[in-house]
Amino acid sequence: MSATLRERLRKTRRSFNGAFSVAKRLKVDCEENESSSDCPNNNLPSHKDSELNATKTDVNFVSVEDVHRLSSGTSSAASSPINSKDSFHHQEMLQEKKLLLKKVKEKEDTLRRLKMAKLYRSKNNxxxxxxxxxxxxxxxxxxxxxxxxxxxxxxxxxxxxxxxxxxxxxxxxxxxxxxxxxxxxx
Known part of the structure; x- marks a missing residue:
């Protein structure tokens, strides 16, 4: 594999913010040698991955920031469920906001129709x-x-x-x- 391609893959891995940690576990150097002895624990999940899976089973929703913090190892296990609960609460609030906006739009449409009917009836006796x-x-x-x-x-x-x-x-x-x-x- 060329050096430029390897460098691009490394930059891509660092900038990846997806919910899956598979892309971060890729080992470019191991693919060059194609031997499993050079890549220790290639098939075994790491401690960070098991922590991520445990967090996913405890809470229904895990935000992208939580996954990023878990994979980088900067957050503690005690603060992760609190943040995920906050993000879950935030998602619930966003859904409720969307629902309320939809109801307001429907009410405004009904009000507009009623005003038009009133105007028509008052204009045309x-x-x-x-x-x-x-x-x-x-x-x-x-x-x-x-x-x-x-x-x-x-x-x-x-x-x-x-x-x-x-x-x-x-x-x-x-x-x-x-x-x-x-x-x-x-």
Missing amino acids: LSELQSLIEKWRKGSQLLLYELQAALSAENNKVTLTQLIESCGLDEKLLHYSRTEEDFTDQ
Whole structure:
């Protein structure tokens, strides 16, 4: 293995902050010689690794900082569970914060919709709109009757159904019944 590659691997191992200590246990010099006698305890877990595994089984969550401290050997066994409990508490608080932010967003959306509905109802008085629709319907019905009378005077017998279809009007809006061939509300 070249010297530059070996140096890059060493720098990578030092800067690695992952939750797995496998990359830190790699021995570049042992790979060059490819003999297990040159690498003592290559397959045996170290004391630091067993301490890490014991900490992982005691606490559900271990932060990256705790793993880094355990692998470097700077923290004591007594302070590690406290820090991991703090980090677990911190994770719980972050999850609760996300949940609360989601609920606040939903409430804001509901409030926005309610404000829009209130604005629409205050801007458009429903009883006034209903009276305008009825006036339009009665005016349209009278106009269709007059149009039918004018076309009948020219010797063309035209039904209301033919007039409504030729004008492209909706029968439901006009309250027109095809079976009776008349308007239902007059």
